[in-house]
Amino acid sequence: MELSSSLEDYLEAIYNVIKVKTAARATDIAKKLNVANSSVTNALQILVKRGLVNHAPYDIITLTPEGRKTAKQIAWKHEVFRDFFITVLAIDSDTANKCACSIEHIIPDEVVERFIQYLDFERQCEYGGKRWVEGSGFKRNAGINENGQCEVCKEKQGKDARS
Amino acid sequence: MELSSSLEDYLEAIYNVIKVKTAARATDIAKKLNVANSSVTNALQILVKRGLVNHAPYDIITLTPEGRKTAKQIAWKHEVFRDFFITVLAIDSDTANKCACSIEHIIPDEVVERFIQYLDFERQCEYGGKRWVEGSGFKRNAGINENGQCEVCKEKQGKDARS
DNA sequence: ACAGTAAATTAGACCAGGCTAAAGATATTA
DNA sequence: TAATATCTTTAGCCTGGTCTAATTTACTGT
Numbered sequence: 518m519e520l521s522s523s524l525e526d527y528l529e530a531i532y533n534v535i536k537v538k539t540a541a542r543a544t545d546i547a548k549k550l551n552v553a554n555s556s557v558t559n560a561l562q563i564l565v566k567r568g569l570v571n572h573a574p575y576d577i578i579t580l581t582p583e584g585r586k587t588a589k590q591i592a593w594k595h596e597v598f599r600d601f602f603i604t605v606l607a608i609d610s611d612t613a614n615k616c617a618c619s620i621e622h623i624i625p626d627e628v629v630e631r632f633i634q635y636l637d638f639e640r641q642c643e644y645g646g647k648r649w650v651e652g653s654g655f656k657r658n659a660g661i662n663e664n665g666q667c668e669v670c671k672e673k674q675g676k677d678a679r680s
Numbered sequence: 681m682e683l684s685s686s687l688e689d690y691l692e693a694i695y696n697v698i699k700v701k702t703a704a705r706a707t708d709i710a711k712k713l714n715v716a717n718s719s720v721t722n723a724l725q726i727l728v729k730r731g732l733v734n735h736a737p738y739d740i741i742t743l744t745p746e747g748r749k750t751a752k753q754i755a756w757k758h759e760v761f762r763d764f765f766i767t768v769l770a771i772d773s774d775t776a777n778k779c780a781c782s783i784e785h786i787i788p789d790e791v792v793e794r795f796i797q798y799l800d801f802e803r804q805c806e807y808g809g810k811r812w813v814e815g816s817g818f819k820r821n822a823g824i825n826e827n828g829q830c831e832v833c834k835e836k837q838g839k840d841a842r843s
Numbered sequence: 844a845c846a847g848t849a850a851a852t853t854a855g856a857c858c859a860g861g862c863t864a865a866a867g868a869t870a871t872t873a
Numbered sequence: 874t875a876a877t878a879t880c881t882t883t884a885g886c887c888t889g890g891t892c893t894a895a896t897t898t899a900c901t902g903t
Contacts, residue, residue: 523890543851553892558852560890575851575898606794616787623782631769686860706881719861721882738868738881 518567522622525591526550527560528569531578532588541578594621597632605639681730685785688754689713690723691732694741695751704741757784760795768802 520528530549534541543557550557561578564570569584580588595617602613683691693712697704706720713720724741727733732747743751758780765776 521889544849552890554851555853555893556891563889602791606791606798608791608794612788612791616791619786620783623786624779625775628765628769628771628775628779631771635769684859707879715860716862717881718863718883722860 520567520587522619524560524563525622526618527557528564528580528584528588529591529595531564531570531580532585532592535578535580543578546578591621594624594629597629597636598624600636601632604636683730683750685782687723687726688785689781690720691727691743691747691751692754692758694727694733694743695748695755698741698743706741709741754784757787757792760792760799761787763799764795767799 527546527550530546531541534545534549538545543554543561547554547557561570561572564584565572568581569587571579571581598617598620599613602608602616603610608616690709690713693709694704697708697712701708706717706724710717710720724733724735727747728735731744732750734742734744761780761783762776765771765779766773771779
């Protein structure tokens, strides 16, 4: 059965806490997601019912194999989008994170794959590197001159001027 | 005050119906959004209260200037994302639309601007043109050889082989 | 070992946003 | 113009997700 965006957030938060602390408590999750403790309890009960989380009342929180798999998937999407926003769109880290966090629940896997392939492509092709130039938009890194123009833009302008 | 994703969807749907029909009826919106008629009535009452829609019971539906402005903004975001998914990621039109429709409510304006700038950049720079090659990912259009490799990939492979 | 504190849970409420069924208003057409 | 069909609205219900306040459990230090 499908998880709601909200439940995915809880699962991901648990995953991230466990990565550094080995044992997660409800308060950690609550702080991370900025919700009341009781909301966490509520979500936990659902996630336990769905077989994604191990948790007896007042006990610590761990993930089932199934839960870990699902959480990994979500965290992976998050990373892809974060990467995209930062390295391609030059968005600041904080905004990038927030955007990633909201769209990760929505964009289907095939499309996430395309983002990955696109990122790979940009990294492999040496003309793919680009940077954000304030007030003038994106420019290729390769051969940027003092006016913030790449080889291609420069050549084009030359051609345009001659014709 | 902020509009929820749901209300934005309604507003956008009204905007799109009005663009082709001049007068919108509740049923049009219901069909477009795949919801019950009563849900539309409900949403309309809220949108009227917020000063975005003109609508008396049993009357036709139009947008206030404020509503039109907001709707345009939403529709504009939709177009940007749709464009990005189709021309950059080579996603099929249907999926592109669905993705655009869900993230358009979530991504802040500054980030949408970056998407636009990025699209412009890719279109202006002649090395920016790229195409999707089945089974091998994105390749530059410029100088693609019979193996689907662009000039850059080819040179790199040559260099790698020689070293 | 136990009192005090911190954390977790329960209970109960609220809101948004959807639905169905029934009633009310409007259009169509014989 | 009366009957019928089609919209629209209302009323009432449900679910998911949040909250606060009160209670229960567990931990910690002396």
